[in-house]
Each structure stands twice: as C-alpha cells, then as structure tokens.
Amino acid sequence: MKPSLFSHWSGTALFAIAVVIAVLGVRVPAKAVFALPEAEVAAAQQRLATALPPRFEWQDLPKPTPSAHAATVAEILPAETTSNQPVRLLAAWFGGSREGAADVSLYQSQWTAGQRDWSTAREMLGRAQAERQLGRNIRKLGNPLLVSEPGRQQLFFVSVSYGGWAGSAINRSLSVDGGEHWSTAQRIITSPFFNLSTLVRNPGVWYTDGSLGLPVYHEFINKHGEWLRLDADGRVLEKSRMAMPRPTLQPAVVPLSGTRAVAALRDAGPGPNHIQWSETHDGGQRWVQQSAREVPNPNAAAAMIGLSDGSLLMACNPISGNRNQLSLLRSTNQGETWSLVRVIEESANDRDEFSYPALLQDRQGMIHLLYTWKRQGIRHARFSQAWLNQPGTPTVAAVAR
Amino acid sequence: MTTPMTRLAVLYREPDIRRRIWVLLFMATLWLPLGGLPLWRYVYGFTGELTPATWILFFAWFGFPDLFRRWCYLELPLKRRLWLFGGMVLFYVLALGSGSFDPYTYGYQPWILLTLLSVWVARWGRIAAGLTLLLSMDLMAFGFHLLRTDNLWDYLVDPILMLALGISVFRGVMSRRFKSTD
Numbered sequence: 001m002k003p004s005l006f007s008h009w010s011g012t013a014l015f016a017i018a019v020v021i022a023v024l025g026v027r028v029p030a031k032a033v034f035a036l037p038e039a040e041v042a043a044a045q046q047r048l049a050t051a052l053p054p055r056f057e058w059q060d061l062p063k064p065t066p067s068a069h070a071a072t073v074a075e076i077l078p079a080e081t082t083s084n085q086p087v088r089l090l091a092a093w094f095g096g097s098r099e100g101a102a103d104v105s106l107y108q109s110q111w112t113a114g115q116r117d118w119s120t121a122r123e124m125l126g127r128a129q130a131e132r133q134l135g136r137n138i139r140k141l142g143n144p145l146l147v148s149e150p151g152r153q154q155l156f157f158v159s160v161s162y163g164g165w166a167g168s169a170i171n172r173s174l175s176v177d178g179g180e181h182w183s184t185a186q187r188i189i190t191s192p193f194f195n196l197s198t199l200v201r202n203p204g205v206w207y208t209d210g211s212l213g214l215p216v217y218h219e220f221i222n223k224h225g226e227w228l229r230l231d232a233d234g235r236v237l238e239k240s241r242m243a244m245p246r247p248t249l250q251p252a253v254v255p256l257s258g259t260r261a262v263a264a265l266r267d268a269g270p271g272p273n274h275i276q277w278s279e280t281h282d283g284g285q286r287w288v289q290q291s292a293r294e295v296p297n298p299n300a301a302a303a304m305i306g307l308s309d310g311s312l313l314m315a316c317n318p319i320s321g322n323r324n325q326l327s328l329l330r331s332t333n334q335g336e337t338w339s340l341v342r343v344i345e346e347s348a349n350d351r352d353e354f355s356y357p358a359l360l361q362d363r364q365g366m367i368h369l370l371y372t373w374k375r376q377g378i379r380h381a382r383f384s385q386a387w388l389n390q391p392g393t394p395t396v397a398a399v400a401r
Numbered sequence: 402m403t404t405p406m407t408r409l410a411v412l413y414r415e416p417d418i419r420r421r422i423w424v425l426l427f428m429a430t431l432w433l434p435l436g437g438l439p440l441w442r443y444v445y446g447f448t449g450e451l452t453p454a455t456w457i458l459f460f461a462w463f464g465f466p467d468l469f470r471r472w473c474y475l476e477l478p479l480k481r482r483l484w485l486f487g488g489m490v491l492f493y494v495l496a497l498g499s500g501s502f503d504p505y506t507y508g509y510q511p512w513i514l515l516t517l518l519s520v521w522v523a524r525w526g527r528i529a530a531g532l533t534l535l536l537s538m539d540l541m542a543f544g545f546h547l548l549r550t551d552n553l554w555d556y557l558v559d560p561i562l563m564l565a566l567g568i569s570v571f572r573g574v575m576s577r578r579f580k581s582t583d
Contacts, residue, residue, distance in 0.1 A: 011530035011537070015522050018537035019515060021544030026510065027551060128437075136446030137438055161446035189550035192496050192505050193560055195449050222498030235551050238509050243501030 032283025049365025065095035079151030223247035315357035
C-alpha cells in the first residue's frame with residue numbers, strides 16, 4: 001500500500017467535522033404544499049368576478065423601441081390591500097432593434113384600473129447596467145418575468161453571456177415600491193455546467209411556507225421543462241425535471257390542490273405539434289408526463305391560469321404552422337379537454353405574429369391578457385368572465401389524445 | 402560574470418519556473434480591458450464560480466509542484482483518475498438533459514450525496530487522505546455558503562476540474578502507450 005502524504009486520522013476527523021458543517025448548512029424546505037386561497041376568499045373573488053358585466057377592451061402599450069416581445073404582467077399588491085383600492089398592473093417586456101440584439105433592454109409600464117392608457121415605458125435594465133450588476137459580460141437580455149406579493153415585486157430575467165438562448169441563465173431583482181426602483185440583480189445558479197441554459201417565462205406558484213415554485217426550462221443538449229423552488233431570498237431549495245419524450249419548453253403551471261398542479265408545455269419537437277402536459281401530485285417534487293392535449297401548438301408559448309370559477313383558461317396559438325392566430329381556450333375538467341372560446345387575433349398572413357401571451361386575473365375578477373403584437377409592440381386585452389361565457393362564438397371541442 | 406538576464410535565462414530553463422512565469426503572464430493579461438470590461442470578467446462570465454477543490458489544486462500545482470506531483474502519484478493513479486473523469490462526464494451528460502434522471506437535483510437536499518461521500522471516505526479515506534482533505538474543504542465551503550450556489554455538486558465538481566482531469570488522463574494514457582511500444 002502506498003503511504004499517504006497526510007495523516008489518515010486527522011483527515012477523517014476533519015471530514016467528520018465538515019459533514020456536520022455541511023448538514024447544518026443545508027436549507028431544508030417545509031413540506032411542499034401550494035398556497036391556495038382560503039375557501040371564503042375564493043368565494044368572495046368568485047362573487048366579484050361574476051358580478052362584472054360582459055366586457056372586452058384592448059389597449060396597446062407604449063412602444064419605445066421598434067421591436068418588443070415576451071411581455072409579463074403582475075398585479076401590484078400593496079402591503080395592506082383593501083378592496084376599494086384600484087387594481088394596478090405592472091408589465092415588463094424586452095425591446096430593442098430586434099430580438100437578441102445588443103441594444104435590447106427590459107422595459108416596464110404601469111396601468112391603473114379606470115385609466116385608459118399605460119404609463120410611459122421606462123427602461124428597467126439595459127445590457128451595460130446588467131454587466132455592471134452581475135459582474136460579467138452580458139451579450140443579450142431576454143424574457144422578463146414579474147412575480148408579485150403584498151409589498152414586494154420580484155423580477156426574474158434571462159441573460160446570455162455567450163452563444164444563443166441555450167446559454168441563458170436567470171437572474172433576480174426586487175422592488176418594494178411597485179417597480180419604481182429595482183435592487184441590484186443577482187444571478188441564480190441552476191445548472192452545473194457553467195450555469196448554462198435555464199430560462200424563465202411563465203409565472204410561479206406560491207407555497208404555504210412563502211417559498212416560490214418557478215416553472216423554468218432548459219435548452220442545451222435537450223429541451224425540457226424544469227421546476228425550481230426558491231426561498232424568500234431567491235436561493236434554490238429544490239429542483240425537478242419535467243421529463244418528456246419530446247422536446248418541450250416554457251411550462252405554464254396551475255395548482256389544483258395543495259399538492260397537485262398541472263403544467264401545459266410548448267411543443268418544440270417535430271410536427272405535428274400539440275400542447276404537452278405534465279402533472280405533479282407531490283407539490284412539484286416529481287412531475288409525471290401525461291398525454292398531449294388535442295390543442296395544436298406551432299412551437300409557441302402558451303399561458304394558463306386558474307379562474308376564480310374553477311375553470312382553466314389558456315391563451316395560445318392553437319393552429320398548426322405559425323403564430324398568426326391567438327385564441328383563448330377553456331377547460332372545465334382540470335385540463336383534460338379544451339374548448340376554443342374566443343379568437344383574440346387572427347391574420348391571413350402567416351408572417352404576422354400574435355404570440356407569447358401572459359394571463360392574469362386581478363383581485364376584482366377582470367382577466368388581463370398581454371401579448372406580442374407582430375413583434376412591434378405589446379397589446380393588452382382585458383375582459384370579464386361574463387364575456388367569456390357569452391354564447392354565439394364558434395366553439396371547437398378539443399379532447400385529450 | 403553572470404548578469405541578471407543570464408540568471409533569468411538559467412531560471413527559465415527550469416520547467417516549474419517556466420510554467421509559473423507563463424501562468425503569471427496569463428493572469429496579468431486577464432486585467433487588460435476589452436470593450437470596457439477587464440478580460441477576467443469575460444472569463445468569469447463563462448466559467449462562473451469554481452469549486453474550492455479546483456482553487457486548492459491550482460495553487461498546489463502552481464506553488465508546490467513537487468508536493469502536488471507526489472500527491473498525484475500517491476492518491477490519483479491513472480485508474481482512479483479515469484473513474485473520476487468518467488463519473489464527471491456521466492454526471493454532466495445526465496444533468497444537461499440526456500434522459501429523465503437529473504443527478505444535479507440531489508445536490509440541493511444532499512442527504513444521499515453526503516451519505517455516499519461518507520461511505521467513500523470510510524472505505525478509501527485511509528489511502529486517500531489528501532482527497533479526503535479536499536472533500537472536507539468543499540463540504541465546509543458548502544456549509545458556510547461561500548459560493549452563490551446552494552447545490553453541493555457545485556462545490557464538488559466544475560467543468561474546469563473535469564477538463565484538467567481529462568488532460569491529465571490523456572497524458573497518462575499517452576505516456577503508458579509510448580512506454581509499452583518502446
């Protein structure tokens with residue numbers, strides 16, 4: 001046996017101490033239970049939502065740049081919310097000369113219920129500023145995601161130092177004044193290989209312990225959805241993979257109970273493409289692939305929320321081929337089958353793009369849809385549940401395959 | 402009479418000195434500005450944070466080459482380096498999405514990983530005290546949250562360590578091949 005350079009017993013003793021230190025350093029999360037509104041709160045929200053008359057209106061957001069894409073929207077929730085305060089929305093998107101260009105910045109704008117226009121767009125973060133804050137070179141900025149809680153907003157966004165979007169990492173910044181000021185961005189480490197290839201797109205789900213479940217996705221070597229659980233400081237507590245036999249992206253997740261949630265995923269595989277589906281029954285620790293839904297998906301992002309009446313609402317491009325139709329689909333059986341309820345945008349020119357929807361139902365019950373309009377700007381459509389329920393629109397039955 | 406330049410030339414003939422000079426020159430170039438940022442920011446933008454073990458091994462290789470070589474000879478024979486390198490490659494392939502199993506997720510709540518490491522040290526620690534010491538440094542750094550990551554894997558392995566190990570394995574295999582064909 002070859003002699004060692006170091007003492008065996010002192011090494012083993014040091015290792016034992018190191019194991020104890022490591023064990024004490026592990027951030028152990030509470031049991032994974034999704035935070036759902038209390039029954040009384042949910043009933044009150046449903047009463048508010050159903051009381052709204054049928055209504056649909058739309059508005060373009062300001063266009064500070066020739067190109068805009070990937071909008072996200074969150075309701076600004078004050079630290080102490082009272083029902084008579086008007087709803088305030090905060091939207092963010094990336095804009096510049098074109099997607100991926102060096103001049104792309106993140107922009108934000110605000111809207112208050114009762115007002116017609118969104119506020120003047122303001123640059124949240126530019127590439128040079130991101131380089132300074134993150135202490136590294138940044139080649140391009142991408143998808144922002146706003147997550148709101150009472151008194152605090154979180155901004156997650158994608159940055160790339162080298163290569164294309166597959167080389168992305170996600171970063172996080174905070175605001176405690178409704179988006180007026182943002183803290184220095186911090187990089188979140190989510191991948192072992194140069195922290196490559198984690199992107200964010202759709203909103204997260206809160207857990208009862210205040211941690212945040214965040215649907216993200218991975219594009220390097222393979223494409224699949226992932227699930228991160230972050231603590232209040234943005235540190236990763238858990239991670240799981242939404243494994244699929246087909247390449248999938250951009251999971252949109254809705255919790256159905258304390259431990260069950262469903263995820264609709266963009267189908268990035270070879271055609272024919274359909275919305276892919278995954279479910280968890282243990283609070284996001286393990287995701288199980290389900291059969292694809294009979295909703296065509298031209299490799300395009302989908303948004304999905306649970307409405308206060310218990311149904312699921314999805315905004316997507318339910319056509320094969322391209323993104324020249326943006327529609328709303330609804331499911332009353334927890335995502336098993338979907339029906340087309342409204343076509344929001346449609347063009348005969350398949351080069352026109354109405355894509356990357358973001359959905360939100362505010363605390364007064366109005367539903368907000370923000371989406372990329374022909375890559376030139378962001379459009380905001382708002383409507384009530386009663387408008388969705390109005391008969392007379394052609395409805396196409398969609399069933400699970 | 403020897404001039405300082407002659408003395409430098411004599412020193413430069415020493416492989417360890419020559420290597421240190423080149424490493425220092427390389428590190429000096431990292432401070433050159435490029436596009437408004439020092440070059441090291443670009444390197445950091447690519448590599449991110451490295452494991453404590455990588456830094457310890459780098460400084461041992463740079464500062465104490467004789468000790469480093471002796472330690473490698475005693476604790477990292479070619480077979481063990483091959484196993485380590487193969488394990489790292491497999492880990493990265495799986496973690497980057499090849500298949501449904503992601504070993505990286507086990508680094509956030511690393512109970513299985515800590516158990517496996519403890520079993521390894523109990524079995525092999527006696528003849529690999531240096532590796533045990535490196536593991537201890539990594540675990541303590543994890544416990545004190547010295548890196549931005551909260552995943553134990555990021556404290557144990559990084560792609561630069563894998564690359565260095567790969568080069569070492571390649572050199573080891575090639576030198577054996579040449580010896581066997583002599």
